[in-house]
Each structure stands twice: as C-alpha cells, then as structure tokens.
Amino acid sequence: MTVEGTPPVTGTDAASAVRDLFLLEVGHEPAGRWSAPGRVNLIGEHTDYNDGFVLPFAIPHRTHVQLGTRADGRIRVVSTFDEAPVEVPLDELDELFPGGRENVPTWSAYPLGVAWALLRAAGRAARTVPGVDIAIASNVPVGAGLSSSAAIESATAVALNDAWGLGLDRVALARVGRTAENEAVGAPTGIMDQMASMLGRSDAAIFLDCRTLDATVVDVGFAAADLELLVLDTGVTHAHSTGGYRDRRASCERGAEVMGVPALRDLSIADLAAAEQRLDDVTFRRVRHIVTENQRVLDTVQTLRESGPRAIGGLLVASHASMRDDFEISVPELDVAVEAALEAGAVGARMTGGGFGGAAIALVDRARRERVAASVETAFAAAGFAAPHVFSVTPSAGAARD
Ligand code: GLA
Numbered sequence: 001m002t003v004e005g006t007p008p009v010t011g012t013d014a015a016s017a018v019r020d021l022f023l024l025e026v027g028h029e030p031a032g033r034w035s036a037p038g039r040v041n042l043i044g045e046h047t048d049y050n051d052g053f054v055l056p057f058a059i060p061h062r063t064h065v066q067l068g069t070r071a072d073g074r075i076r077v078v079s080t081f082d083e084a085p086v087e088v089p090l091d092e093l094d095e096l097f098p099g100g101r102e103n104v105p106t107w108s109a110y111p112l113g114v115a116w117a118l119l120r121a122a123g124r125a126a127r128t129v130p131g132v133d134i135a136i137a138s139n140v141p142v143g144a145g146l147s148s149s150a151a152i153e154s155a156t157a158v159a160l161n162d163a164w165g166l167g168l169d170r171v172a173l174a175r176v177g178r179t180a181e182n183e184a185v186g187a188p189t190g191i192m193d194q195m196a197s198m199l200g201r202s203d204a205a206i207f208l209d210c211r212t213l214d215a216t217v218v219d220v221g222f223a224a225a226d227l228e229l230l231v232l233d234t235g236v237t238h239a240h241s242t243g244g245y246r247d248r249r250a251s252c253e254r255g256a257e258v259m260g261v262p263a264l265r266d267l268s269i270a271d272l273a274a275a276e277q278r279l280d281d282v283t284f285r286r287v288r289h290i291v292t293e294n295q296r297v298l299d300t301v302q303t304l305r306e307s308g309p310r311a312i313g314g315l316l317v318a319s320h321a322s323m324r325d326d327f328e329i330s331v332p333e334l335d336v337a338v339e340a341a342l343e344a345g346a347v348g349a350r351m352t353g354g355g356f357g358g359a360a361i362a363l364v365d366r367a368r369r370e371r372v373a374a375s376v377e378t379a380f381a382a383a384g385f386a387a388p389h390v391f392s393v394t395p396s397a398g399a400a401r402d
Contacts, residue, residue, distance in 0.1 A: 022135035036154030036399035038140035039196035048190030051263035053297035057395035058200020063138035063151035090126035113184020143237030145358025150193030153177030200398035234333035236357030289327035313348030320350035329355025344375035
C-alpha cells in the first residue's frame with residue numbers, strides 16, 4: 001500500500017474551489033481569503049473540558065474562507081458541503097442561537113454561530129458592522145476526528161475579525177469558536193481544537209493548559225529523528241453533539257463533584273485510591289482515565305524535551321489502553337488500527353480526538369511507513385472492515401489570512 005504524503009499539502013484544491021464558489025454565488029471579487037487547519041492530538045484526550053492538559057498540533061489540511069462585504073446588513077454563507085446558500089439578517093442571529101438552531105442547516109450553524117458569538121464577544125451590535133458574503137471549502141476530512149469543525153470556525157473567525165475590524169486576539173477567537181460549537185451547533189466540546197487551529201506552528205505541537213489557556217510551543221522533533229506521524233482514518237464517522245461524548249463529560253463532572261474539586265484537573269494520581277472508595281466503578285474508571293491522561297501529557301512534554309520523540313511510544317500506547325478500557329470511547333476499528341501499527345513496528349500508536357470512530361495516529365520510522373500502512377490495511381481486510389485511509393501529517397501553521 002502506498003502512503004499518501006499529505007494529500008492537499010498546499011490546499012490548492014479547496015483554495016481554488018472556494019474562489020470559484022464565491023464568484024459563482026456572489027458575482028464579484030471577494031475582499032480576501034483566510035484559512036485555518038484541522039488538528040491531530042498527540043496526547044491528552046477528553047482532558048480539555050476537565051481543565052487539564054493537551055498536546056495537539058495543526059495539520060496541513062485547511063479550510064478556506066473567501067469573504068466580501070455587502071451593504072444590506074445580511075450574512076450569506078455558501079459552502080461545498082451543501083448546494084443551497086443560507087442567508088440571515090445579522091440582527092436576527094440572536095433569534096437563531098442558541099434556541100432556534102433547528103431553523104438552519106447544521107453546517108451553516110458553524111459559520112453563522114461564529115458571527116453571532118464574535119459580535120457578542122466584541123460587545124458590538126449587529127447594525128455596527130457590514131453584512132458579509134462568505135464562501136467555504138475544506139480539505140479537512142469530515143468526521144475523521146481531525147477537527148473539521150474547528151477549522152471552519154477558526155477560518156470564519158479570523159476572516160470576520162479582520163473584515164469587521166474587531167481586533168480580537170487569537171485566544172479570544174478560539175473562545176468564540178468554542179462558543180459557536182457549544183451554543184450554536186450544540187456540541188458540548190472543550191477548547192483544544194480551536195486553540196490548536198488558531199495557534200498551530202510548523203514543526204511544533206502546542207502544549208496547552210486548558211484552565212489558564214497558557215500555550216507553550218513544544219518542538220516534536222519528528223523529522224530530525226527520521227520519524228513520521230501517520231493518520232489511520234478508519235472511516236467510521238462520529239458526531240459529538242450526540243450520545244457518548246456528552247455522557248463522558250457528564251461522568252467527569254459528576255466525579256469532580258463527588259470528589260469535591262472544581263474539575264478533575266485538581267486530582268492527581270495520589271488521589272485515585274480515595275476516588276476508588278467514593279465513586280461507582282464506571283465513574284471511577286472515567287476519572288482514572290482523565291487523571292492518568294493529564295499526567296501522560298506532562299510526561300510526554302518532558303520526554304520530548306529530554307529524550308526526543310522516540311521515547312514517547314509507551315505513553316501513546318498507554319493512552320490508547322486507557323481510552324479503550326477506562327474511558328470506553330474506542331471502537332474495534334481503532335483498536336485494530338493501533339494493534340496492527342504496533343505489530344508492524346510503530347514507535348507508538350493511539351486513537352486521536354473524541355473517539356467513537358475517526359482516526360488513530362501512529363508514530364513510525366520513515367523507512368517503515370509502508371510496512372505499517374500495509375499491516376493496518378491487511379488487518380482491516382481480515383476483520384471485514386472497509387479499507388482505512390492512511391496518510392502522513394506534519395505540524396503546520398495556524399489560522400491566517402492567505
Ligand atoms: C473533540 C472535542 C475536543 C476534545 C476531544 C477529546 O475533538 O472537540 O474539545 O474534547 O474531542 O480530547
């Protein structure tokens with residue numbers, strides 16, 4: 001099997017598609033183009049909404065937004081996700097979100113929700129900003145756990161922030177993206193994806209404290225160590241606005257409440273014995289995942305700094321086991337992908353993102369990447385799963401005007 005490099009490295013297909021779409025729908029040259037990346041998370045899963053630590057990096061796959069202003073105070077969004085444009089007066093966004101979201105197609109709640117949350121964050125009335133036409137096209141695979149939604153939110157947020165001259169900083173824009181996702185779309189996610197998409201750097205991961213939102217750039221050193229990070233996309237799609245993600249978040253909140261702490265971030269490994277006494281088995285295992293995962297993020301950062309990326313394999317594998325056994329958010333396809341990658345000699349592998357489908361990542365020797373990809377493909381065929389999509393990613397720059 002041949003591993004694709006990074007399919008749209010420069011994003012030229014979505015970048016040109018978005019321009020064509022804008023010209024077709026709006027009929028004049030746009031004011032500018034902005035873009036924002038998806039992400040993979042190296043380690044630190046479901047820790048973000050527990051005020052904990054995460055270590056994601058932005059990937060080369062980007063969502064492009066083309067924007068122009070209009071004089072009538074309306075916002076119109078059009079995308080390659082759906083043929084029909086959606087148009088709303090800016091001063092009616094308050095009626096749509098959060099209560100009236102069923103009145104617009106789900107995809108449009110991302111950009112419209114960003115416009116709504118941005119005005120609120122900036123303390124600006126809708127009548128004080130010009131109307132906008134926005135076209136969106138994306139190279140970020142949807143439903144693969146690579147944060148296609150954060151890429152839309154971040155690209156829209158930087159575009160509107162510039163077009164409306166609001167001057168919000170990147171962390172404020174990441175918060176706007178999360179507000180759109182939580183309140184306009186209705187998915188109870190944390191802030192990791194928006195921060196990664198906003199703050200991404202070439203060749204580095206972002207070590208984020210999700211309580212303070214302090215972000216530190218951590219050199220991953222993959223290229224110097226002759227390593228590559230493969231994405232093993234299972235093709236099993238998921239949606240975080242439903243079911244499992246919400247349940248896990250509720251279990252974590254319950255665990256923190258019983259343990260008398262503001263968030264699970266405030267528990268350490270030393271507290272687990274007491275937690276086991278006080279919590280039911282399922283809640284305890286959810287709590288144990290978060291507490292040990294937070295520690296694994298700290299250990300990964302320290303290991304990268306002191307020993308380099310070859311030494312983090314065990315932490316990645318332990319993270320996967322914890323998500324499979326304690327947090328119970330893996331699926332057979334993810335477990336098979338991780339096992340097959342390890343059997344073929346990957347340095348480490350784990351599922352990435354919210355779980356219940358999506359992608360795993362495998363850290364592999366460059367010389368071994370074909371072997372690892374073939375092993376995953378063979379294991380999928382043997383298990384009767386649809387063929388996985390395997391490609392490599394490198395840490396990339398965050399949201400920007402193109
Ligand atoms: C999804 C959410 C994030 C985070 C991850 C799990 O990607 O959007 O906020 O909770 O799941 O780590």
